[in-house]
Amino acid sequence: MYCIDNKQFPCSTSLTMKYIGGKWKAVILIHLIEKKRYNELRKELSMVTERTISLQLKQLEADGLIKRTVYTTKPPLKVEYELTEFGKTLIPLLKGIAQWGKETAKSNKRIKTE
Amino acid sequence: MYCIDNKQFPCSTSLTMKYIGGKWKAVILIHLIEKKRYNELRKELSMVTERTISLQLKQLEADGLIKRTVYTTKPPLKVEYELTEFGKTLIPLLKGIAQWGKETAKSNKRIKTE
DNA sequence: TTAATTAACTATACTTTTTATAGTTACAAT
DNA sequence: ATTGTAACTATAAAAAGTATAGTTAATTAA
Numbered sequence: 001m002y003c004i005d006n007k008q009f010p011c012s013t014s015l016t017m018k019y020i021g022g023k024w025k026a027v028i029l030i031h032l033i034e035k036k037r038y039n040e041l042r043k044e045l046s047m048v049t050e051r052t053i054s055l056q057l058k059q060l061e062a063d064g065l066i067k068r069t070v071y072t073t074k075p076p077l078k079v080e081y082e083l084t085e086f087g088k089t090l091i092p093l094l095k096g097i098a099q100w101g102k103e104t105a106k107s108n109k110r111i112k113t114e
Numbered sequence: 115m116y117c118i119d120n121k122q123f124p125c126s127t128s129l130t131m132k133y134i135g136g137k138w139k140a141v142i143l144i145h146l147i148e149k150k151r152y153n154e155l156r157k158e159l160s161m162v163t164e165r166t167i168s169l170q171l172k173q174l175e176a177d178g179l180i181k182r183t184v185y186t187t188k189p190p191l192k193v194e195y196e197l198t199e200f201g202k203t204l205i206p207l208l209k210g211i212a213q214w215g216k217e218t219a220k221s222n223k224r225i226k227t228e
Numbered sequence: 229t230t231a232a233t234t235a236a237c238t239a240t241a242c243t244t245t246t247t248a249t250a251g252t253t254a255c256a257a258t
Numbered sequence: 259a260t261t262g263t264a265a266c267t268a269t270a271a272a273a274a275g276t277a278t279a280g281t282t283a284a285t286t287a288a
Contacts, residue, residue, distance in 0.1 A: 002219050003226040010161050012215030013141045021135060027127045038265055047124050049247055054266065074254055076264035093214050100207050101126030105116050112117040152236055163276050168237060190235035190284065
């Protein structure tokens with residue numbers, strides 16, 4: 001049993017899923033393996049709404065997986081996101097996740113590639 | 115871009131997360147590496163509500179990851195769940211997820227082990 | 229013999245997460 | 259003077275997850 005800020009996680013799997021289990025968290029993290037500005041990320045994830053991206057980024061930041069850096073003081077702002085050292089420990093797992101998806105898409109007949 | 119039943123997934127990562135991304139799906143799958151009866155699973159996942167377990171099991175079954183077998187016709191039923199061959203392709207990834215959680219719990223000061 | 233227990237769920241209501249759409253700020257370019 | 263831009267925020271609605279209680283038909287316990 002694990003605890004973070006009084007929240008309980010019954011096993012190590014549920015602990016990992018707390019970090020990458022949101023609907024788009026793993027996708028966002030993989031895109032941030034290379035440092036990016038907010039709008040670059042947003043354009044790459046055009047199927048995710050702004051609000052969701054924004055909320056997920058905040059959670060990832062609060063969880064210590066990504067770092068947000070602001071370079072200007074007045075609009076239009078320049079903001080960059082990148083993985084922290086802690087976030088980088090997830091890279092092998094994230095690549096494994098992407099890899100399983102790729103292989104599965106090839107062999108599973110229900111999945112169509114366009 | 116991938117498609118399953120007219121649902122779109124922009125990248126292989128999002129495709130994988132469709133299968134394991136629900137809040138408890140990965141946890142359920144890891145517990146089903148060994149075939150189990152419904153109540154065994156439920157007791158092992160005491161922090162998850164019945165409704166959630168039930169819904170997730172149905173989705174996992176619909177996704178072809180697990181197989182449900184009924185051994186009786188009248189209550190109390192005997193129902194067993196196990197991974198399909200397709201579900202088994204996820205095992206290395208699931209173990210990776212559990213492993214990252216274990217290692218992270220050791221080194222991350224915000225995570226407490228009880 | 230009647231009551232309690234069991235396995236595997238389902239029903240209802242509620243909360244949290246995600247989606248859809250539109251609006252904000254202060255400057256820069258046209 | 260109007261339009262465009264970056265990085266969000268606001269509001270409302272839909273989907274996912276939680277909390278709690280109820281169902282079935284047989285078995286076991288009192």
